[in-house]
Amino acid sequence: MPDHPTLNTKILSRDGKEQLVLEGCELLVKRGTDRGATLTLSMGPQRIGTGADCDLVLTDSTVSGHHAEVSATSRGYVLRDLGSKNGIQLGGWYVESVLLAPRMGLLLGDTTLFVRLTGESQTFPLSEVGEVAGLVAQSVAMRAVLKQIQIYANSDMPVLIEGETGTGKEVAARALHQLGSRQAGPFVVVDLPGIPSSLISAELFGHEKGAFTGAELAREGLFTQADGGTLFLDEIGELPLELQPVLLRAVERKESRPVGGSRVVPHDARVICATNRNLAEEVKAGRFREDLYFRLAVGHVRIPPLRVRREDIPPLAYRFAREAGCTLSPELTQVLLGYEWPGNVRELRNTISRVAAMPDATLRQLREDSANRPAILPLSEARRAAIEEFEARYLKEVFAASGGVVTEAARIAGVSRSFLSRLAGRHRLRPSDH
Secondary structure, three states: OOOOOOOOEEEEEEOOEEEEEEOOEEEEEEEOOOOOOEEEOOOOOEEEEOOOOOOEEOOOOOOOOOOEEEEEEOOEEEEEEOOOOOOEEEOOEEEOEEEOOOOOEEEEOOEEEEEEEOOOOEEEEOOOOEEEOOEEEOOHHHHHHHHHHHHHOOOOOOEEEEOOOOOOHHHHHHHHHHOOOOOOOOEEEEEHHHOOHHHHHHHHHEEOOOOOOOOOOOEEOHHHHOOOOEEEEEOHHHOOHHHHHHHHHHHHHOEEOOEOOOOOEEOOOEEEEEEOOOHHHHHHOOOOOHHHHHHHOOEEEEOOOHHHOHHHHHHHHHHHHHHHOOOOOHHHHHHHHHOOOOOHHHHHHHHHHHHHHOHHHHHHHHHHHHHHOOOOOOHHHHHHHHHHHHHHHHHHHHHHHOOOOHHHHHHHHOOOHHHHHHHHHHOOOOOOOO
């Protein structure tokens, strides 16, 4: 019997280079309002839910905005619940995570997903296990990311780095710089959300004396300061729409005009951008220019959240502990492995800093947070959850007032009998449930 009979998964070594080979499969919506929709699985993480930024967007009202996510591991594809309202069911049992297998059926709300083989395997080149240019790569997810970075570092192509807040996007950008031919040049960081929109052009391209109020001296722009090196534009998704054509021209032509000036200034900087948004969805929503997106995403890296690469937690924690001058007990390490890390690597670093100062208190707080930490939902999802809670409570009250008679309950509620029946069915309530 193979080690992992649920899916044909293996790591191959060819000429000393390892590759993760996964049997190709997809998730098919077999039952539900989105029947026929599919999601071809990749390295991930790929989100499933009603949110517009999900990789598989569903319209089922019983599915949460970010209901679940699937990611590749050395054992195969793992589907995880993201704290959804109605959970994930497998064979009538609720599961927090599950290793996907061919022909498996999963229930998310009222939507049934079916795991179907595509007949084509997927291959992901992997880096060696270890730490390179500040990036820790123990998990296959990060080894795949590091391999991408090592490949992209050998060119001057623009690279877009996506990932949740705190996953280490700037560290990845610095790794691209340090591993490439521009490592001797400057690495200039631009925190776009920290610059007033009226001053972004002046910061990026410079300005002449007297160009605007307060411009008492001429100043060169950050593109010029990064000449011969790398310009890192952090949170590119925050760039105002009206300024995006200006950035596009600067990247394409490798030149720009300072604010208030007439001369054109050439510059030679590699552009790397990062965002915690899904820029492809921002393009669809009209909030980001399609031409700029494709110009910046010639190379595309998605940093996985820490919760899907738990093998990286111990080496990261030990590194942060060395930097903080403290040690980690086996007990604390186990607690770290079981925590969800919504703040990702940044939260882990801050936690280890607290361990150095207050080890017992930090351990106690981590245990309490793991057990009691409430999920903060997006506004739209929180509103829907509140409405659903109100509807369920109201139905129980109106059924109680009507003595369980549906027609009388509909009269009291001021709605049709059929509407009340549908609403009760959606909440899995019967007139006797009061």
